[in-house]
Amino acid sequence: MSAPQRATPDAAPARADVRRNRRRLLDAARAAFTEGGVDAPPAEIARRAGVGVGTLYRHFPDRASLVDAVLGDRYDTLRDEADRLLDACAASGAFAALTTWLDLFACHLALFQGMADSLRPTLLEPAVDAARGCDAMLAAWDRLFTRAQQAGAIRRDARPRDILRAVNALRWATQGTPTATQEADRLRALLLDGLRYQHTDGIRAGR
Amino acid sequence: MSAPQRATPDAAPARADVRRNRRRLLDAARAAFTEGGVDAPPAEIARRAGVGVGTLYRHFPDRASLVDAVLGDRYDTLRDEADRLLDACAASGAFAALTTWLDLFACHLALFQGMADSLRPTLLEPAVDAARGCDAMLAAWDRLFTRAQQAGAIRRDARPRDILRAVNALRWATQGTPTATQEADRLRALLLDGLRYQHTDGIRAGR
DNA sequence: ACCTGAACACCGTTCAAGT
DNA sequence: ACCTGAACACCGTTCAAGT
Numbered sequence A, B: 001m002s003a004p005q006r007a008t009p010d011a012a013p014a015r016a017d018v019r020r021n022r023r024r025l026l027d028a029a030r031a032a033f034t035e036g037g038v039d040a041p042p043a044e045i046a047r048r049a050g051v052g053v054g055t056l057y058r059h060f061p062d063r064a065s066l067v068d069a070v071l072g073d074r075y076d077t078l079r080d081e082a083d084r085l086l087d088a089c090a091a092s093g094a095f096a097a098l099t100t101w102l103d104l105f106a107c108h109l110a111l112f113q114g115m116a117d118s119l120r121p122t123l124l125e126p127a128v129d130a131a132r133g134c135d136a137m138l139a140a141w142d143r144l145f146t147r148a149q150q151a152g153a154i155r156r157d158a159r160p161r162d163i164l165r166a167v168n169a170l171r172w173a174t175q176g177t178p179t180a181t182q183e184a185d186r187l188r189a190l191l192l193d194g195l196r197y198q199h200t201d202g203i204r205a206g207r
Numbered sequence C, D: 001a002c003c004t005g006a007a008c009a010c011c012g013t014t015c016a017a018g019t
Helices: A016-036 A042-049 A053-059 A063-071 A074-087 A094-109 A115-123 A135-150 A160-174 A180-196 B016-036 B042-049 B053-059 B063-071 B074-087 B094-109 B115-123 B135-150 B160-174 B180-196
Strands: none
Touching (some): A016 A042, A042 A053, A074 A094, A074 A135, A094 A180, A115 A160, A160 A180, A160 B160, A160 B180, B016 B063, B042 B053, B063 B115, B094 B135, B094 B160, B094 B180, B115 B160
């Protein structure tokens, strides 16, 4: 019914003021997210940007699109890191590659308050969300995980998406405390020891 | 300033209609929680109970007090189970006692949608909430956990509250999916293998 | 085309009036 | 004393009017 869309809908718009508004909104959102988490009120973001709320909604129809825009190319960077670590597996070991990447992922989750809640639906299978900017990252993680399984570094009966959901959840568990990051790290280390542990070894510490 | 409170503020009130309203509210809340989770709208609960919203707020000033009242003596039951399992450690092993109790705890978390979110602040250290009805349960869990550590069944560098928060988080991670319970079970099993794993053994599955 | 912000919709909580 | 539910407060979203 309507005229054909532009081939590159995410390209920079023609009008300078539109680009400027978008830039201001992203800066304002980043600042608001940093102070109040990803659930910062729309009115506050618009006020900081010096625009009306309607402009915010015009540029970013829903919360997820705003969060993703603020996140920018972080998911691509995480994907690149995963691919880089996959190549380095032979040198430093598949398990080390896994933990190194999950540290990066955990760091990403700590960027703003509320990130864990925001990402939860995306990490479900089947995904409730349309997978946001992170499809490629998830695929790269799957490759890294499969490599570790093939190398015998982690148990066979675990699924890659499970671990991501768990790491996300463990971050959620500790959010809002002064020592959130280190507590999340401790819980993640525990989980990773479980992932590393092979049932077939038949070795158990206790009775 | 005011007249002294009754010695037993939680005792059944004198008036029959007040008791009846309380009963109705609890029944309505349980039904609403079952269908819509612990965040079910106050108006719906009051409507189901056949009372005004004001009556709901009079009986239960905040959401937590309503949830706790609906939960009833479940935390006491969980405490009793923990104590019972502590006694049975000699027969079936401290680790088995731990997993058995955590299964019960996980089952409790699955009672209503939103339970994990509701319990998160309570499980933080220092607790953000005034600890609700579950102080005694948490203390019993600490005993069970310490026993397992003393028996060498689990690693020394883990803290009891950590595990509870983690189990709660893993439930949160899977909520809303058709297979939520079994997926949470799988993630919990992974975590528990990590808990069981002893660093001092020096045995690792991978490289 | 795009922007503005008042108006609208929604929902949790309170409290003046009633019993 | 307790109950009722309209009124209030708050907040996210929309859209008629303006540029």
